[in-house]
Amino acid sequence: MTMEKTLWEYIQSVKDQSPLIHNITNYVVMNNTANALLAVGASPVMAHAKSEIKDMASIASAVLINIGTLDEYWSEAMLIAAKAAHTLNKPWVLDPVGAGATPYRNEILQKLLQYRPTVIRGNASEILALAKSNSSVTKGVDSIALSNEAVQAALDLVNDYGSIVCISGATDIILNDSGQIYFIKNGHPMMTKVTGLGCTASALTAAFIAVTENKTEATTAAMALLGIAGELAEKQSSGPGSLQMNLLDKLYAVTETEFSGYLKVAME
Numbered sequence: 001m002t003m004e005k006t007l008w009e010y011i012q013s014v015k016d017q018s019p020l021i022h023n024i025t026n027y028v029v030m031n032n033t034a035n036a037l038l039a040v041g042a043s044p045v046m047a048h049a050k051s052e053i054k055d056m057a058s059i060a061s062a063v064l065i066n067i068g069t070l071d072e073y074w075s076e077a078m079l080i081a082a083k084a085a086h087t088l089n090k091p092w093v094l095d096p097v098g099a100g101a102t103p104y105r106n107e108i109l110q111k112l113l114q115y116r117p118t119v120i121r122g123n124a125s126e127i128l129a130l131a132k133s134n135s136s137v138t139k140g141v142d143s144i145a146l147s148n149e150a151v152q153a154a155l156d157l158v159n160d161y162g163s164i165v166c167i168s169g170a171t172d173i174i175l176n177d178s179g180q181i182y183f184i185k186n187g188h189p190m191m192t193k194v195t196g197l198g199c200t201a202s203a204l205t206a207a208f209i210a211v212t213e214n215k216t217e218a219t220t221a222a223m224a225l226l227g228i229a230g231e232l233a234e235k236q237s238s239g240p241g242s243l244q245m246n247l248l249d250k251l252y253a254v255t256e257t258e259f260s261g262y263l264k265v266a267m268e
């Protein structure tokens with residue numbers, strides 16, 4: 001089967017199976033994230049009360065942990081969720097938002113990594129900071145590095161935690177412990193002017209790894225879908241506000257012809 005066909009089948013699998021995705025994510029993006037998951041056919045639930053975390057994780061098909069607006073209570077909830085996912089052998093995604101910005105973020109991230117995320121998805125600055133655990137290469141939540149500059153850091157994370165690592169940016173780079181590397185050149189620069197599209201990428205990744213055995217291809221499908229939807233949406237948009245709205249519509253309605261025609265993926 002061609003790569004286009006394989007990735008398109010994953011998109012159909014999410015629609016067919018509508019996996020329940022348990023999100024512990026940040027205040028900024030909760031609404032966008034839930035809407036994006038619904039648009040691709042998944043079923044989102046946002047829950048962070050410590051008393052229900054284990055139960056929610058156990059009924060979900062995948063868990064997303066995004067540290068964007070973490071605090072003392074939420075970080076405990078995240079650690080419970082990561083431990084539950086790890087123990088239950090549930091696929092889970094870590095979005096290390098703002099890694100490297102503060103020592104507190106680094107400390108919580110190092111604890112979360114012990115539960116070996118199935119996928120780590122961050123921008124280049126975040127991946128660099130996560131691997132080095134220092135604060136020299138980041139500016140809040142936005143990247144100041146290119147994704148190819150974080151490849152060695154991503155490989156270190158792959159080796160240390162057995163995770164698949166996705167470095168997002170103008171080129172998304174996905175690496176795994178079999179030595180495979182995927183490069184996706186979809187997306188549009190205007191996407192950096194809408195908050196939470198990296199968070200959306202991570203949530204979609206959780207939905208895709210929930211329904212497939214091949215988690216690397218699933219991550220590639222999720223990232224390609226977001227990039228292509230962004231590219232198509234931008235054509236109809238006059239700025240970030242309409243892009244945000246049109247992107248949701250494209251996530252919902254992208255056709256196989258559009259997907260195959262726009263897909264720019266290469267493998268090493």
Ligand SMILES: Nc1ncnc2c1ncn2[C@@H]1O[C@H](COP(=O)(O)OP(=O)(O)O)[C@@H](O)[C@H]1O
Nearest residue numbers: 123168169170186187188189191197198199227
């Ligand atoms: N310069 C760019 N050109 C094209 N697409 C981009 C660019 N930057 C980001 N994107 C798109 O936005 C998605 C989110 O990535 P990114 O902005 O790196 O995440 P974050 O919001 O976490 O920093 C990428 O997967 C890609 O599709």
Ligand SMILES: Cc1ncsc1CCOP(=O)(O)O
Nearest residue numbers: 026028068141196197198199
């Ligand atoms: C602005 C901001 N501040 C804390 S979380 C957050 C959202 C970050 O979203 P993304 O990483 O997808 O750009």
Ligand SMILES: [Mg+2]
Nearest residue numbers: 097123198199
């Ligand atoms: Mg981000």
